[in-house]
Amino acid sequence: MFKALVLNQVDGKTVAGVKQISTDDLPEADVLIAVEYTSLNYKDGMAVTGTGKIVRDFPMVPGVDFAGKVLESGSDRFQVGDPVILTGWGVGERHWGGYAQQARVKSEWLVGLPDGLDSRRAMTVGTAGLTAMLCVMTLEDAGITPDKGPILVTGAAGGVGSVSVSLLHQLGYEVAALTGRDSTHDFLKGLGASHIVSRDELNRSPKPLEKQRWAGGVDTVGGDILATLLAETDYNGAVAACGLAASFKLNMTVMPFILRNVSLCGVDSVFCPIPRREEGWRRLAELLPESAYADIGQVASLEEVPDAAARIMKGQVQGRVLIDPNK
Numbered sequence: 001m002f003k004a005l006v007l008n009q010v011d012g013k014t015v016a017g018v019k020q021i022s023t024d025d026l027p028e029a030d031v032l033i034a035v036e037y038t039s040l041n042y043k044d045g046m047a048v049t050g051t052g053k054i055v056r057d058f059p060m061v062p063g064v065d066f067a068g069k070v071l072e073s074g075s076d077r078f079q080v081g082d083p084v085i086l087t088g089w090g091v092g093e094r095h096w097g098g099y100a101q102q103a104r105v106k107s108e109w110l111v112g113l114p115d116g117l118d119s120r121r122a123m124t125v126g127t128a129g130l131t132a133m134l135c136v137m138t139l140e141d142a143g144i145t146p147d148k149g150p151i152l153v154t155g156a157a158g159g160v161g162s163v164s165v166s167l168l169h170q171l172g173y174e175v176a177a178l179t180g181r182d183s184t185h186d187f188l189k190g191l192g193a194s195h196i197v198s199r200d201e202l203n204r205s206p207k208p209l210e211k212q213r214w215a216g217g218v219d220t221v222g223g224d225i226l227a228t229l230l231a232e233t234d235y236n237g238a239v240a241a242c243g244l245a246a247s248f249k250l251n252m253t254v255m256p257f258i259l260r261n262v263s264l265c266g267v268d269s270v271f272c273p274i275p276r277r278e279e280g281w282r283r284l285a286e287l288l289p290e291s292a293y294a295d296i297g298q299v300a301s302l303e304e305v306p307d308a309a310a311r312i313m314k315g316q317v318q319g320r321v322l323i324d325p326n327k
Contacts, residue, residue, distance in 0.1 A: 003325060007048065007060045007210045016062075016306045017279030026104040027096050030074035033084060033105065036119040038066040038098035039126035040300070040308050040321035041159060042245060047092060047308035054093055063323075064091060065127040067099025067119035075088035075107030077246045083113035085281065086129045095302035099302060101325045111277050118287035124286060124293050124320055128159030130270040133280040133287075135160070135165050135240035138265045140240035142216070146172040149215030149234060152197065153177050154225050155245055159320055163292065164218045165191040166260045170287045176214070178225070180315075190291075198226070203246075206231040208255040215239070223247030230264060231300060238263040245315075291310025301327040 001020045008015050013096060023032065047054040047062040055062065065087040069079050078084060088111040091097045096104075125132075130282035139151070151168055156177035157159040168175045169192025177188040188196060204226040213232040220243035221223070227250055241264060256262040272280075299322045300308050308321050319327055 002101035003302055004061050005048075005063075005190070005305055007055055007058060007062055007134070009058045012030030014048070014055070014184055016048050016309075018302045021100070021103070023102060026102065027106045029095075031070055031084075031107045031110065032067045033066070033086075033103050034071050035066045035103050035325050036103055037067040037123035037265050038063045038323045038325065039123045039128070040305065040312060040323060041065070041127050042243070042312060044092065044099075045309040045312035047307055048217045049313050051313060057094065061096040061098075061100050061103075062091075062092045064088065064093065065123065066103060067113065067122040068103075071102070073107070073193075075320065076251070077107050078110060079320040083119060083286065084110045085113055087130055087277070088272065090270065091219070097231070099305060099323065099325065106232075106261055108172050108274070111274065111281055114278075114282045114285045120322070121293050122167070122281075125161070125163055126159070126266075127287075128318065128320065129163045129256050129271060129284055130277065130280050131242050131267065132160045132163035132167055132181040132218070132321040133284050134269055134272060134276070135164055135242055136171070136269050137276075137280065137283070138240040138267050139216050139218070141240055142180065142263055142265060143236070144173070144216040148237075150174040150213070152214045152229060153193075153220075154217065154229065154299055156188055156193065156222035157181060158220060158245070158317070159183075160220045160242060161218070162188070162191055162320075163288075164314055165193050166292050167284075167287055167288065168192070168218075192289065200227040201230075201327055204228060206252065207255040209249050209259065219243065223249060224251065226250060227252035230262055233262045235260045236262075238265055240265050242267040242269070299324055299327070301325075
């Protein structure tokens, strides 16, 4: 028997509770893993609080990412004792996830832990870190090099945003960090942001074209902020968009695309192919400074997850929440 945070629906509302379950309760798959660490992402917050329709089938163990060691394997790719990472693939949404001391998943969803990372470090950055790395790689693919000009990171104090700021700084980019909280300014400057941009500057309906300010951007929020960012992006610039914390709507014109050759590049980490994931994790291990692994606002037990989930939905979480299911 082992602990798991289990979601159920009671009178149409999602209720989260820590329970004792066994391996017999886990879904069928070919690899059983001892979960060492997992993390709290915005999507996890939505699942645990019942916001939106992240989880449709109950009971469900949430947790869209985790790291640990293989306990049993029916796969040639992984042997007992191998350290592994899982992010995405609908785990924690449609397939039981990482908010438990053990998880059983498909081997084709797993990535081996790269040199330079352990499970705690991997989950300190977690899905958010991988998504941030994929966004930076997308800007590189679009030809946005450090000499082109400043990069704006929106939602910069959140998980994806904060790692993006750190990675871009390590690669030599000039980084502007957009935030709505004065309390995060020193935190963001410590990560490498050269200047802070108020959320109010971009949280408006933009003109079809605005003054060019950014060589590119990493956007985690969507809505009017993304629309304004695109209207302010330089000729031949690019924006990597990966989130919708503010809104899934995009109310703008095609002018930045057809008059300034701006590219809007979608970034998805859920179904990202394994070779791209492996490159992303390898580069995270190489690029992130030691200080990035100290950016933990809280190490939570499974029992503390519901409270942390409520706070992330209110925008009250700075940095990363690491979850230790064995705490």
